[in-house]
Amino acid sequence: MALLSVRDLRTYFVADEGTTRAVDGATFDLYAGKTLGIVGETGCGKSVTARSILRIVERPGRIVSGEILLQRDGGYIDLAKLDPDGREIRRVRGGEIGLVFQEPMTSFSPVHTVGDQVIEAIQLHRRLDKARARARAIELFRMVGISRPEGRLDEYSWQLSGGLRQRAMIAMALAAEPRLLIADEPTTALDVTTQAQILELLRDLQRKTHMAIMLITHDLGVIAEMADDVVVMYLGRVVEHGPVDQIFHAPKHPYTQALLRSIPGIQHEARVKLPTISGSIPHPFARPAGCPFHPRCALVMACAAAPDGVCCDHHEPELITVEEGHSVSCHLYRKKGAAVPLALESAR
Amino acid sequence: MSTIVTPPPTAVPPQPPAAPLRERLTGQILLDVKDLKKYFVIHRGFLRRTTGYVRAVDDVSFQIQEGETLALVGETGCGKTTTSRCILRAIDPTSGQILFRTESGKTVDVATISKRELRPLRRQMQMIFQDPYSSLNPRMTVLDIIGEPLLVNGVKSRRERIDRVEELMRLVRLRPEYMRRFPHAFSGGQRQRIGIARALALHPKLVVADEPVSALDVSVQAQTLNLLLELQNTLGLTYLFVAHNLGVVKHISDRVAVMYVGQIAELAEREALFRSPKHPYTAALLASVPKPDPRLRGQRKPLPGEVANPAAPPTGCYFHPRCAFAVERCKVERPAWEQISPGHWVRCHRARELTLPGIETSSTVAPAAN
Ligand SMILES: Nc1ncnc2c1ncn2[C@@H]1O[C@H](COP(=O)(O)OP(=O)(O)OP(=O)(O)O)[C@@H](O)[C@H]1O
Ligand SMILES: Nc1ncnc2c1ncn2[C@@H]1O[C@H](COP(=O)(O)OP(=O)(O)OP(=O)(O)O)[C@@H](O)[C@H]1O
Ligand code: SF4
Ligand SMILES: [Mg+2]
Ligand SMILES: [Mg+2]
Numbered sequence: 001m002a003l004l005s006v007r008d009l010r011t012y013f014v015a016d017e018g019t020t021r022a023v024d025g026a027t028f029d030l031y032a033g034k035t036l037g038i039v040g041e042t043g044c045g046k047s048v049t050a051r052s053i054l055r056i057v058e059r060p061g062r063i064v065s066g067e068i069l070l071q072r073d074g075g076y077i078d079l080a081k082l083d084p085d086g087r088e089i090r091r092v093r094g095g096e097i098g099l100v101f102q103e104p105m106t107s108f109s110p111v112h113t114v115g116d117q118v119i120e121a122i123q124l125h126r127r128l129d130k131a132r133a134r135a136r137a138i139e140l141f142r143m144v145g146i147s148r149p150e151g152r153l154d155e156y157s158w159q160l161s162g163g164l165r166q167r168a169m170i171a172m173a174l175a176a177e178p179r180l181l182i183a184d185e186p187t188t189a190l191d192v193t194t195q196a197q198i199l200e201l202l203r204d205l206q207r208k209t210h211m212a213i214m215l216i217t218h219d220l221g222v223i224a225e226m227a228d229d230v231v232v233m234y235l236g237r238v239v240e241h242g243p244v245d246q247i248f249h250a251p252k253h254p255y256t257q258a259l260l261r262s263i264p265g266i267q268h269e270a271r272v273k274l275p276t277i278s279g280s281i282p283h284p285f286a287r288p289a290g291c292p293f294h295p296r297c298a299l300v301m302a303c304a305a306a307p308d309g310v311c312c313d314h315h316e317p318e319l320i321t322v323e324e325g326h327s328v329s330c331h332l333y334r335k336k337g338a339a340v341p342l343a344l345e346s347a348r
Numbered sequence: 349m350s351t352i353v354t355p356p357p358t359a360v361p362p363q364p365p366a367a368p369l370r371e372r373l374t375g376q377i378l379l380d381v382k383d384l385k386k387y388f389v390i391h392r393g394f395l396r397r398t399t400g401y402v403r404a405v406d407d408v409s410f411q412i413q414e415g416e417t418l419a420l421v422g423e424t425g426c427g428k429t430t431t432s433r434c435i436l437r438a439i440d441p442t443s444g445q446i447l448f449r450t451e452s453g454k455t456v457d458v459a460t461i462s463k464r465e466l467r468p469l470r471r472q473m474q475m476i477f478q479d480p481y482s483s484l485n486p487r488m489t490v491l492d493i494i495g496e497p498l499l500v501n502g503v504k505s506r507r508e509r510i511d512r513v514e515e516l517m518r519l520v521r522l523r524p525e526y527m528r529r530f531p532h533a534f535s536g537g538q539r540q541r542i543g544i545a546r547a548l549a550l551h552p553k554l555v556v557a558d559e560p561v562s563a564l565d566v567s568v569q570a571q572t573l574n575l576l577l578e579l580q581n582t583l584g585l586t587y588l589f590v591a592h593n594l595g596v597v598k599h600i601s602d603r604v605a606v607m608y609v610g611q612i613a614e615l616a617e618r619e620a621l622f623r624s625p626k627h628p629y630t631a632a633l634l635a636s637v638p639k640p641d642p643r644l645r646g647q648r649k650p651l652p653g654e655v656a657n658p659a660a661p662p663t664g665c666y667f668h669p670r671c672a673f674a675v676e677r678c679k680v681e682r683p684a685w686e687q688i689s690p691g692h693w694v695r696c697h698r699a700r701e702l703t704l705p706g707i708e709t710s711s712t713v714a715p716a717a718n
Pocket of ligand 3: 629668669671672674678695696
């Protein structure tokens with residue numbers, strides 16, 4: 001049973017200049033003890049997906065449809081239906097779901113010590129007096145591998161190195177023993193050696209607490225290292241979703257394939273031309289019709305050439321299951337003779 | 349499950365190899381950096397008394413041949429940018445020599461040359477910056493941005509500048525029609541190309557690129573790396589390429605210098621450095637890189653501890669508190685910068701005796717997606 005199910009989530013930013021469909025029909029599940037990696041290039045909607053789950057999307061952004069089902073007491077509550085300022089969501093935010101941001105500098109206030117802030121987070125979700133909460137904070141700091149935790153509690157975030165700050169941020173996110181940790185680019189600002197330490201820490205914590213992790217990054221190396229399952233996003237849509245080994249060794253979507261080819265790896269031949277994806281990511285207001293990737297796709301099928309009249313530039317592909325647990329949103333994988341859904345037909 | 353219409357082809361067409369190293373190189377040393385130091389003074393209190401020094405660059409030596417790419421890698425704060433800025437004389441070094449071979453074949457010491465003599469040299473050394481967003485003036489058109497160095501260097505005719513900017517824009521694959529637009533109308537990758545065109549406007553010999561692709565997405569990064577390689581081959585450019593991403597470094601460089609706390613720990617030809625590193629820090633760095641292949645998972649052991657503070661570096665070898673191979677000598681004696689085999693330089697007491705794991709690199713290993 002999934003811990004969290006996101007179903008056809010759509011989050012739009014509506015402004016006078018145009019509408020950004022930041023998340024445009026995302027569906028995926030998160031399971032206890034497992035890590036789901038979310039990858040995609042800048043602006044594809046990774047952070048807005050995370051913010052939607054926690055209901056902290058900034059105005060003029062709004063969830064326009066979809067469900068975010070959090071398992072609780074054998075049933076589900078739909079986070080998408082909650083009042084974003086209400087008591088219920090505050091119990092979830094920082095309680096059942098912890099959050100780690102990319103830039104820990106902005107997550108801590110510079111005028112209070114990190115200890116005070118972690119203690120406050122603990123007291124928000126658990127009834128502990130100051131002394132007990134402090135003891136718990138020390139325990140958390142030790143757990144995330146901060147040496148001299150008693151001393152560090154009394155320091156300010158700007159006195160800590162990047163790696164220590166990120167650890168303190170993780171300690172704060174763990175304050176209420178969340179069942180799900182959302183980590184949005186937790187290591188992007190860090191050096192590789194520090195990154196390796198933090199990723200090891202997350203894996204270790206997951207082993208101990210069995211929490212689910214939603215790991216957002218555009219670094220495919222980090223995904224290969226950490227994820228059990230992977231969601232690949234492009235222009236607000238999930239274009240491919242599957243087990244990590246499948247995504248890296250048998251990717252289905254032309255975008256996933258192209259993305260993997262364009263990484264300059266330390267194991268590959270040097271100084272040869274890297275395969276690239278033609279064109280660039282479209283402006284969010286000028287989103288292509290049909291498959292959002294079609295203007296850049298090397299395998300695009302035009303109407304005249306398409307066997308059953310379904311073409312990439314007119315019809316938006318649905319997520320098609322190609323194997324157990326592996327789905328892809330691309331017309332190349334349409335089953336023979338499958339009817340074009342009515343809604344898509346009318347869009348023609 | 350059931351039938352699938354067309355599994356798309358996944359094979360990549362074979363890529364033409366870049367010009368081999370020997371053809372690109374003239375054998376001339378373009379830049380010879382000797383014992384470079386840059387200490388920043390730390391002031392404290394009302395009287396601004398000197399209370400210490402940040403040893404940002406602490407005894408760095410290397411050479412770059414004409415036509416090659418030397419990569420400078422290392423973790424944040426290790427002194428990569430400070431080294432580059434000294435070479436371009438954007439800041440004055442504390443000591444050391446920076447010998448640059450000018451177009452006329454003369455060798456000058458950039459570290460000590462007077463400001464007046466430096467002027468004509470600036471043209472021959474140019475910089476590409478990391479951040480394509482903040483390094484371009486938002487109120488200037490692309491024409492003015494790329495044309496500015498031309499104007500400053502005496503190309504007074506507007507017509508001539510337009511022609512030259514057009515040519516430069518084509519060179520970096522930007523549409524010349526867009527020359528009257530402002531930077532905000534371009535994507536990150538396009539802005540980086542504007543920066544590259546500007547750097548190339550005056551036919552420099554040496555291009556110092558400080559993290560030129562770090563802020564870009566992988567697909568845009570690939571386009572930019574291809575462009576930089578191509579420009580090097582066609583224009584005979586020499587690159588000092590600063591980066592922290594080892595995949596990028598492996599891809600673009602001929603030789604690699606690994607920095608740690610203001611010093612170069614190891615310097616070698618690309619393949620030698622990746623395949624058989626000699627410094628424990630290089631080996632640890634290589635082992636820390638997440639490989640884009642889940643089947644290689646769990647092979648890495650994080651390096652413990654944190655980067656040393658350049659204002660109070662450890663005694664002996666700066667790396668000894670984190671080094672798995674440290675012996676008593678490492679704590680007390682500073683290792684010398686030694687050449688242990690032709691072209692392979694290391695700063696480690698145990699470099700000759702240790703066998704360290706590198707990366708299996710092979711020209712036949714294709715990207716994971718194939
Ligand atoms: N506050 C906002 N107002 C208007 N548009 C927004 C806002 N926040 C995000 N967007 C838009 O929503 C889209 C998705 O943004 P999002 O931040 O989720 O991308 P991302 O995948 O996290 O990218 P990155 O890798 O750069 O963090 C983008 O087109 C972005 O411009
Ligand atoms: N103007 C300055 N005054 C004092 N200290 C400085 C100054 N510039 C740099 N430093 C210090 O010198 C050291 C080297 O900095 P530098 O910017 O060269 O590192 P870097 O390798 O480029 O790092 P990054 O990868 O973060 O860009 C750092 O400890 C930095 O704090
Ligand atoms: S000199 Fe000693 S401490 Fe330094 S890297 Fe070599 S073995 Fe390690
Ligand atoms: Mg984001
Ligand atoms: Mg720098």
